[in-house]
Amino acid sequence: MFCSHGTGGLANSVELITDAAPEAVISDNIFDCYEEEAASSQQDIQDWVRKLGFSGSERERKMTETRQISVRFGENQIVCELNEGTAADSLYEQLPLTIESEDYSTNEKIFYPPQSLDTSDSPLAEAGAGTLAYYEPWGDVVFFYGEYQGNPSLFELGQVISGSELISEMSGTITIEAVE
Numbered sequence: 001m002f003c004s005h006g007t008g009g010l011a012n013s014v015e016l017i018t019d020a021a022p023e024a025v026i027s028d029n030i031f032d033c034y035e036e037e038a039a040s041s042q043q044d045i046q047d048w049v050r051k052l053g054f055s056g057s058e059r060e061r062k063m064t065e066t067r068q069i070s071v072r073f074g075e076n077q078i079v080c081e082l083n084e085g086t087a088a089d090s091l092y093e094q095l096p097l098t099i100e101s102e103d104y105s106t107n108e109k110i111f112y113p114p115q116s117l118d119t120s121d122s123p124l125a126e127a128g129a130g131t132l133a134y135y136e137p138w139g140d141v142v143f144f145y146g147e148y149q150g151n152p153s154l155f156e157l158g159q160v161i162s163g164s165e166l167i168s169e170m171s172g173t174i175t176i177e178a179v180e
Helices: 013-020 042-051 058-064 086-093 164-169
Strands: 002-005 031-034 067-073 076-082 097-104 108-111 131-135 140-144 154-162 172-178
Touching: 031 042, 067 086, 067 154, 076 086, 076 164, 086 154, 140 154, 154 164
Parallel strands: 002 031
Antiparallel strands: 067 076, 067 172, 076 154, 097 108, 097 172, 108 140, 131 140, 131 154
């Protein structure tokens, strides 16, 4: 049962609901909050619903899954964990990819995915070396192996979790696949 209330707490809400809906099965696992807290309780409510064993929307399920990608070149492998942003979703949906990587500047390697990525609900990239990002104006995915300046057009896709020391060596054809 979910109950939002004013100043009296649950009071006799459970009894009133039981009387009003005698066929209902009332759980002891009750989520209640004061009306002032209701507007800021979305995450708490979603956590409670998941705890009850109900799954949320497709987007919510994606957010709770850990998505990793493998980037291979030669005998080398880099593994990245993607975040829950829409740009990361867009990249993941294009996998597997075999594509050419390029050197850019002194701190990054890049490639151009076949389709542009949707950045509508993606965090800005601000984490430093080991960041996987998307530079929207040029449409390129960036592997940072050095520090960089934040940019309002640079969106984070995720972080390297294995093989970050190999990014600077990346060159030529790379294969990117989902890690199962």
